[in-house]
Amino acid sequence: MRRVGEEPGPFDDSTSTHAAFTALLEDSAEDLYEQAPCGYLSTLMDGTIARINATLLGWLGLERAAVVGRMRFADLLTVGGKLYHETHFAPLLRMQGEVRGIALEMRAQDGNDGRLPVLVSSVIRHGSGGEPLLIRTTVTDASDRRSYETELLRRREEAERARAEAEQARAAAEAALRQAQRDRQRLAEALAALQKSLVPSSLPAVPGLEAAVYYHTASPDRLGGDFYDLFPVGGGRWAFFLGDVCGKGPEAASLTSLTRYTLRAAALHDPEPAAALTVLNAVLHEHYAAAGDPRYCTAVFGLLEREGDDGRVNVRVASGGHPPSLVLRADGSSAFLPTPGGLLVGILPEASFTTARTVLGPGDCLLLYTDGLTEARTGPTRESLFGDDALLAFAADHAPAGPREIIEALTVLLKGFGDGLDDDTALLALGVPAVRPAPVPSTHCTP
């Protein structure tokens, strides 16, 4: 082979450069081929290796004699590499005449797991007639590049996995939310059913009497601590009560339930208001305070009896720690009906209750309420309470008013409190119609 270094160099002006180039140009083409920093091989069109350089043989740990004429290019590849070669590399090479920069793995004696990651480029050399003669291939060691790519791939897979996990977590959270919504719905339904057992779903029609009610629980999910009822006790008499148990939620509901059914049962036995409250006091005290869990309620219990034939109704009420009832008279006056001395029901083993009495004539109306009304927060900063005086003034403004009328007016008032109304509130109004009536259907007013 001709030595290219024998040709005169063009760079004679600098001695040191000249020396360097001389040394370089004495490098033989043969040596360039054999010891190049990349692998070279030439194959026949069927892949049979005709020539391979020392660099590649060294990388693969193979002897020239075992390769040339004996192995095909594909034999140098891993099995996966072979599959890829046959399905992609070889067809592309045939169609394009060249293929550049394909990542494959070669089988190596040593190195990573007996594999050498490489980048392969091939070009077909054609004869003068255009017929394909042979394939020239260069092979570059891509170990570093591959580990970098593997790292990128690993990161991408990690990112994808994280994304998939996030997606899964989101789906799980959504499922949990749906479940929570279902649970809440079910709970709300259960609470509503329970709530209905604590207060009557509608008021009975009482002959010669009009009745109206307003009932509000501070939260739709919470069981109210207020209660009321109106029911016959025989002999044309009717009993009613309204009260407020301490606490909220399920514990309060169970206390409310016990209170309501105790009063109903007590009234059937003895409808005297003080007697009914005394029974209730004994029952609650025995059930709670005596068991070390003092719970109590406030309540007004009343008994209605027809007085003569002119429609007047005799009312006797006893109170256990409950705010006094309010009477709105047909003549436009209004006043509290004091029930002094009553203690919270259930606190002490023995309690005495005094009974107050009034008569409702046509156009008169008795209003019972819980402290949700008088303790509603009012004013621009919601710092002051509505209070007894304001209630009395409100009643005076509206009297005379029938039960429905006054309940409707109070409903409007309560709605006006907005979030100032943060406690349960129950209102019960009982009145004798102004014009002597046939029995009037009662109203049941809830917000």
Place this chain on the structure above:
Amino acid sequence: MDIRRRNNVTLVGPVGGPTVVLAHGFGCDQNMWRLVVPALAQRHRVVLFDYVGCGGSDLASWNAQRYSSLHGYAQDVAEVCRELDLRDAVFVGHSVSAMVGVLAAESVPERIGALVMVAPSPCYVDDEGYRGGFSTEDIEELLAALESNYLGWSSAMAPVIMGNPQRPELGQELTNSFCATDPDIARVFARTTFLSDSREDLKRVAVPTLVLECSQDVIAPREVGAYVHAAIPSSRLVTLDATGHCPQLSAPGATADAVLDFLAGLR
């Protein structure tokens, strides 16, 4: 979607001539047949197409579920045959398409009258009493090689290449742009190709069949060619003196001759 556009159907050769459908295998598209088409199209009507997801097909029509089974590919064939109203066509399937042809001939028997299986293998993975030549680990290696080579695929260029199959010069600036395939689609096709087992399907082939194998093929070795021939009683086996898995590229003359010889024998 128009089936012709969806599958990038190309028709060459005399109208009314006996019909030959050429179906590409895994790894490329209808370009694979370019060297044998001139010989076949002299006296035959040649139908070329790309499976959905490959070559110039409509990528939007691709879905992983359908194309995770060879039946999805056979459905493409049946739909192309129906669209062109083919009768008694000869279906030439390369590699995995040979098995797709078996399924298609079964689903539209009046449209496919004969099969040519080029370098077929009904099952690539070794099994008890059967040597396909590969283990599942080998297939995983291939998938890794797929991951490392996007072969001219770039999401930015894809619409240009895919949207203008009749203007390949648009894609020519990209190296290795022939057979550019969306890597996600290629992965599904690779799994379907190399992990399917069609050995049972071979027994039901009832049409005249030519099994065309290469003398040196690492993907479909002669042992497998013999297996296919033995499984199909109505088959003829021809071994081409060719190396590699793509005789239509490495030995186009011999491949075309063998097909033409078989076609002549049908009439």
